[in-house]
Amino acid sequence: xxxxLLDPADLTDxxxxxxxxxxxxxxxxxxxxxxxxxxxxxxxxxGSIGRGRLVSLDEDGARFALDALDQAPPAALDIExxxxxxxxxxxxxxxxxVTALGVKxxxxxxxxxxxxxxxxxxxxxxxxxxxxxxLGLEQARDTVMPEVELETHxxxxxxxxxxxxxxxxxxxxxxxxxxxxxxxxxxxxxxxVVGPEGGFIPYEVEALLAAGCxxxxxxxxxxxxxxxxxxxxxxxx
Amino acid sequence: xxxxLLDPADLTDxxxxxxxxxxxxxxxxxxxxxxxxxxxxxxxxxGSIGRGRLVSLDEDGARFALDALDQAPPAALDIExxxxxxxxxxxxxxxxxVTALGVKxxxxxxxxxxxxxxxxxxxxxxxxxxxxxxLGLEQARDTVMPEVELETHxxxxxxxxxxxxxxxxxxxxxxxxxxxxxxxxxxxxxxxVVGPEGGFIPYEVEALLAAGCxxxxxxxxxxxxxxxxxxxxxxxx
Numbered sequence: 001x002x003x004x005l006l007d008p009a010d011l012t013d014x015x016x017x018x019x020x021x022x023x024x025x026x027x028x029x030x031x032x033x034x035x036x037x038x039x040x041x042x043x044x045x046x047g048s049i050g051r052g053r054l055v056s057l058d059e060d061g062a063r064f065a066l067d068a069l070d071q072a073p074p075a076a077l078d079i080e081x082x083x084x085x086x087x088x089x090x091x092x093x094x095x096x097x098v099t100a101l102g103v104k105x106x107x108x109x110x111x112x113x114x115x116x117x118x119x120x121x122x123x124x125x126x127x128x129x130x131x132x133x134x135l136g137l138e139q140a141r142d143t144v145m146p147e148v149e150l151e152t153h154x155x156x157x158x159x160x161x162x163x164x165x166x167x168x169x170x171x172x173x174x175x176x177x178x179x180x181x182x183x184x185x186x187x188x189x190x191x192x193v194v195g196p197e198g199g200f201i202p203y204e205v206e207a208l209l210a211a212g213c214x215x216x217x218x219x220x221x222x223x224x225x226x227x228x229x230x231x232x233x234x235x236x237x
Numbered sequence: 238x239x240x241x242l243l244d245p246a247d248l249t250d251x252x253x254x255x256x257x258x259x260x261x262x263x264x265x266x267x268x269x270x271x272x273x274x275x276x277x278x279x280x281x282x283x284g285s286i287g288r289g290r291l292v293s294l295d296e297d298g299a300r301f302a303l304d305a306l307d308q309a310p311p312a313a314l315d316i317e318x319x320x321x322x323x324x325x326x327x328x329x330x331x332x333x334x335v336t337a338l339g340v341k342x343x344x345x346x347x348x349x350x351x352x353x354x355x356x357x358x359x360x361x362x363x364x365x366x367x368x369x370x371x372l373g374l375e376q377a378r379d380t381v382m383p384e385v386e387l388e389t390h391x392x393x394x395x396x397x398x399x400x401x402x403x404x405x406x407x408x409x410x411x412x413x414x415x416x417x418x419x420x421x422x423x424x425x426x427x428x429x430v431v432g433p434e435g436g437f438i439p440y441e442v443e444a445l446l447a448a449g450c451x452x453x454x455x456x457x458x459x460x461x462x463x464x465x466x467x468x469x470x471x472x473x474x
Contacts, residue, residue: 101460219380221379235472
């Protein structure tokens with residue numbers, strides 16, 4: 001928690017915040033080992049960041065006196081991610097990684113090689129997803145929550161919604177064996193599409209190319225989805 | 238296991254291999270759902286890779302008939318990694334990530350903010366480290382085992398051994414607040430130095446710069462070590 005992310009409801013007035021939930025209190029106690037008087041970085045969800053002083057930390061919660069919260073959060077990465085739904089534990093970690101890297105729109109997509117049982121995972125509840133996004137934001141000192149969409153049907157998503165998006169954004173399909181090496185340091189908006197462990201099937205590759213994606217690869221090494229997503233975003237960003 | 242990594246002892250002659258250890262047999266049965274006649278990718282530790290046909294899979298083990306193993310493994314990344322020893326679970330995952338990305342020399346270093354208890358972790362046994370390296374190689378279809386060194390004393394390592402290495406390699410210290418942005422697509426050998434969660438202390442930063450490192454950063458977002466290492470290697474590689 002490099003930033004304490006405040007919900008607007010945590011603000012008692014313009015200069016005071018009151019944190020009550022057990023997770024943040026435990027983190028303040030056990031990781032920050034915070035004591036009254038300590039200065040910490042805080043930010044309001046969707047808003048700006050700044051410094052605050054811990055006034056009290058007891059069974060009543062943590063109370064902060066805030067300086068002007070007048071710094072902008074770090075710039076977002078203008079790369080949207082379309083990711084074949086990973087297995088639950090990898091999903092949890094990947095949501096944190098890509099949120100920390102600054103992605104603001106994440107689409108979780110069903111594909112042939114996604115196990116159907118993954119869609120029943122408790123990790124896909126709105127609450128669990130929100131928790132992982134918060135962890136990613138707190139890590140990177142960001143306040144702007146990514147939007148996460150679940151797309152359980154490949155064809156209508158790719159043919160309609162993705163194809164429409166790609167009229168104004170560059171589409172990049174990361175898939176082993178594609179012709180172009182992953183570009184470096186994009187300067188225009190893009191949508192990155194990453195398949196499941198085992199990859200997209202040929203029909204899916206064709207549909208994604210037909211929807212306007214350009215095929216790219218990261219070399220001859222086959223990476224786990226979790227590793228590949230970070231490596232691709234780092235090279236593109 | 239995108240490649241079945243054979244120990245030279247697994248070869249019964251130039252054209253036959255016999256795999257007997259429970260981990261690989263379970264993987265062949267449960268993940269590959271392999272049946273006699275299936276073609277799989279195999280490679281000899283430290284050597285070349287190729288295709289083989291599963292001849293039998295039973296309580297006796299898995300027997301393969303090998304075609305010529307005549308393909309070179311993927312090119313190594315000419316970036317050595319010096320990493321402050323992470324907590325055990327993150328160490329395990331990071332060893333797999335960086336091995337899959339092609340790093341061939343990994344130095345795990347003690348620094349002020351590394352918890353001393355991490356050095357007692359069973360994850361640091363030679364056997365456990367070897368297991369994670371094998372998983373990374375199998376993932377990336379590589380056969381060349383990275384070398385892992387443990388350096389429990391910061392000062393003599395940095396002042397002597399690192400400074401000597403940096404006479405022939407570019408040293409890059411990744412640390413928030415450094416002046417230069419992380420370079421892209423290095424074309425010469427480099428050694429990348431990454432700190433612990435919480436970062437290097439000022440004395441350590443000074444010692445690393447004095448040993449010949451250039452300070453670099455990945456932007457204003459603070460990333461977990463696990464994420465940062467992958468992002469740095471992807472951008473440098």
